[in-house]
Amino acid sequence: MTVSITSYLMVALILFCVGLYGALTKRNAVVVLLSIELMLNAANINLIAFSKYGLYPAVAGQIFTLFSMTVAAAEVAVGLAILIALYRNKETVNVDEMNQMKR
Amino acid sequence: MDVKDIFSYDWSYLLPEFIILGFATILSLLDLFAGKRLGRQVIGWLSLAGVVLAMVFVFVNVNVLDKPYSYMADMIRVDDYGNAFKLLFLGGTAFAILISLSYLKKGEVTHKGEYYYLMLTGLLGAMVMASSADLITLFVGLELLSLSSYTLVGLRKRSLQSNESAFKYVVSGGIATAITLFGMSYVYGLAGTTNIYEISFRLAEAGMAGYQFLVYMAFAFLAVGLAFKISAAPNHMWAPDVYQGAPTPVTAFLAVVSKAAGFSLLFRVLLISFFNVNDGANRFFFQEGSLYLGVMAAASMIIGNTMALRQTNVKRMMAYSGIAQAGYLLVPFVPPTTLFFGEVIFYLFGYLLVSFGAFAVIMVVTREQGTEEIKGFAGLYHRSPIMAIAMSIFLLSLAGIPVTAGFFGKFYLFMGALAQENYWLAAIMIVTSVISYYYYFGIIRQMYMRPGTSEAPLAVPKGIWTLVFVLALLTVFFGAFPGLVTDYVQLHFNPSFDFGNMLPVDFQ
Numbered sequence: 139m140t141v142s143i144t145s146y147l148m149v150a151l152i153l154f155c156v157g158l159y160g161a162l163t164k165r166n167a168v169v170v171l172l173s174i175e176l177m178l179n180a181a182n183i184n185l186i187a188f189s190k191y192g193l194y195p196a197v198a199g200q201i202f203t204l205f206s207m208t209v210a211a212a213e214v215a216v217g218l219a220i221l222i223a224l225y226r227n228k229e230t231v232n233v234d235e236m237n238q239m240k241r
Numbered sequence: 242m243d244v245k246d247i248f249s250y251d252w253s254y255l256l257p258e259f260i261i262l263g264f265a266t267i268l269s270l271l272d273l274f275a276g277k278r279l280g281r282q283v284i285g286w287l288s289l290a291g292v293v294l295a296m297v298f299v300f301v302n303v304n305v306l307d308k309p310y311s312y313m314a315d316m317i318r319v320d321d322y323g324n325a326f327k328l329l330f331l332g333g334t335a336f337a338i339l340i341s342l343s344y345l346k347k348g349e350v351t352h353k354g355e356y357y358y359l360m361l362t363g364l365l366g367a368m369v370m371a372s373s374a375d376l377i378t379l380f381v382g383l384e385l386l387s388l389s390s391y392t393l394v395g396l397r398k399r400s401l402q403s404n405e406s407a408f409k410y411v412v413s414g415g416i417a418t419a420i421t422l423f424g425m426s427y428v429y430g431l432a433g434t435t436n437i438y439e440i441s442f443r444l445a446e447a448g449m450a451g452y453q454f455l456v457y458m459a460f461a462f463l464a465v466g467l468a469f470k471i472s473a474a475p476n477h478m479w480a481p482d483v484y485q486g487a488p489t490p491v492t493a494f495l496a497v498v499s500k501a502a503g504f505s506l507l508f509r510v511l512l513i514s515f516f517n518v519n520d521g522a523n524r525f526f527f528q529e530g531s532l533y534l535g536v537m538a539a540a541s542m543i544i545g546n547t548m549a550l551r552q553t554n555v556k557r558m559m560a561y562s563g564i565a566q567a568g569y570l571l572v573p574f575v576p577p578t579t580l581f582f583g584e585v586i587f588y589l590f591g592y593l594l595v596s597f598g599a600f601a602v603i604m605v606v607t608r609e610q611g612t613e614e615i616k617g618f619a620g621l622y623h624r625s626p627i628m629a630i631a632m633s634i635f636l637l638s639l640a641g642i643p644v645t646a647g648f649f650g651k652f653y654l655f656m657g658a659l660a661q662e663n664y665w666l667a668a669i670m671i672v673t674s675v676i677s678y679y680y681y682f683g684i685i686r687q688m689y690m691r692p693g694t695s696e697a698p699l700a701v702p703k704g705i706w707t708l709v710f711v712l713a714l715l716t717v718f719f720g721a722f723p724g725l726v727t728d729y730v731q732l733h734f735n736p737s738f739d740f741g742n743m744l745p746v747d748f749q
Binding site: 174233 | 254258329375376380381384387389391395399400401402405407408409411412415416418419420422423425426427429430431432433435443447481482485486509519557572
């Protein structure tokens with residue numbers, strides 16, 4: 139039994155929405171970074187699914203995924219480094235308390 | 242496109258990129274191995290030398306290349322469109338490094354070596370963004386610029402404000418990246434390729450085959466995600482916080498180089514990929530697509546200019562002003578005409594001169610006053626007339642008052658909108674420009690008419706003084722003779738009105 143492309147796209151879309159919801163609502167900075175990873179991985183699922191079931195199946199999607207995974211890893215490394223620097227100055231990972239700058 | 246041996250390419254056209262990459266690598270090694278005795282100013286001067294050298298080779302490319310030269314199926318593509326933007330990035334980074342040389346003398350930033358070569362890697366990312374026609378390389382270039390600038394923003398490690406703005410930048414940047422990537426994944430799914438020239442035909446087929454909805458969705462995702470880099474609505478909220486917390490030269494770098502890079506990417510990807518999509522009668526891009534971008538432009542102009550009114554922090558005010566400028570710059574894209582390329586390049590050129598000048602003055606004044614409030618400018622005219630006059634010129638140019646480069650930039654955009662019968666957008670542009678006079682003149686009022694806390698002459702570092710003086714002169718000069726730039730752009734970058742030979746021959 140083959141799984142249709144729609145299922146893959148739905149999973150990716152749900153994952154993307156969960157990630158976006160998490161990134162916008164969660165208080166813990168680490169969870170926010172995790173949620174962003176979810177969004178990026180949702181895009182990866184899309185790319186992989188399309189590279190087999192897309193209108194023009196081609197391997198380029200899988201290559202793209204390799205690049206985007208690398209980039210996501212670099213991004214979360216930078217994000218955590220900045221979070222650690224922040225934690226050193228103000229012992230909190232609660233994003234609600236990051237309100238130094240006025241509106 | 243057949244596979245070519247990697248050595249059969251003429252790699253000399255990529256010299257600007259190689260130079261920046263080489264300097265970034267060597268300087269990072271130098272910083273690692275050259276103990277404490279080496280003054281880190283040396284790294285700054287060396288990176289400046291690298292930027293200038295790369296600029297020379299871009300000029301060589303401009304004169305040597307008639308046709309676009311493509312590497313590995315357009316993974317990197319040296320064309321006039323990219324070259325014009327590259328000159329802007331290189332010029333902007335050179336100014337940013339010049340300002341930094343003075344900024345870093347006082348020890349807020351402890352990692353000075355990193356500061357300079359991160360700026361170079363950011364510049365490299367921007368250059369890749371401007372000269373690639375493949376989604377993968379474009380994405381990697383975008384992220385190279387983003388990651389470098391996240392770190393640059395957070396380099397004042399002991400300042401809580403800087404940490405916080407860097408973290409906000411990472412989070413909002415990460416969300417924007419994910420949205421962009423998600424859009425790219427739909428584009429890839431419909432086209433089965435990452436080359437944007439092939440995408441442009443495949444997307445048109447997909448649109449005809451009943452997948453319009455996915456095409457539109459991909460367009461919306463891409464537009465929203467890429468709006469982040471140019472700090473246009475709806476993805477502008479990061480700008481004020483990041484601009485405020487970042488070291489001032491980095492703010493200027495973000496305001497000009499990063500924004501121009503965002504524009505080069507946005508224009509190229511959206512224009513080429515969606516150019517052929519149509520419903521049989523009308524091209525999608527010139528109807529709904531343009532309208533969408535027009536709404537983004539209008540929202541940016543309105544939000545930027547009205548929110549700037551209530552700012553008391555000068556860097557936040559400049560951030561909102563930058564959001565408004567992003568709105569103006571989207572106007573010629575609604576819909577794009579053959580003139581849009583020249584208009585955009587001239588506007589960005591004027592904006593580059595003015596922003597760096599303004600941020601240099603802001604840096605000197607905020608440092609000396611120990612506050613970033615607009616009140617810090619009070620009495621500047623009595624303390625340093627040259628700085629006050631130069632700052633007035635920059636602000637007038639940002640506001641778009643005649644005999645400055647900014648006036649002609651805005652004038653061209655405005656005339657372009659009128660020629661397209663885009664009256665609503667032109668009207669919003671005029672009204673919001675008038676609103677913007679209020680906050681620009683707020684600073685001028687402080688400088689000339691309010692008594693400052695002291696009357697002592699302002700100590701301006703020599704380098705900054707020269708830079709500000711030259712930039713002010715250039716702003717007035719190109720305000721008087723804008724033709725010098727527009728003719729140069731037309732002659733060297735856009736002789737056949739094809740957006741700096743970005744469009745392939747079989748388009749139209």
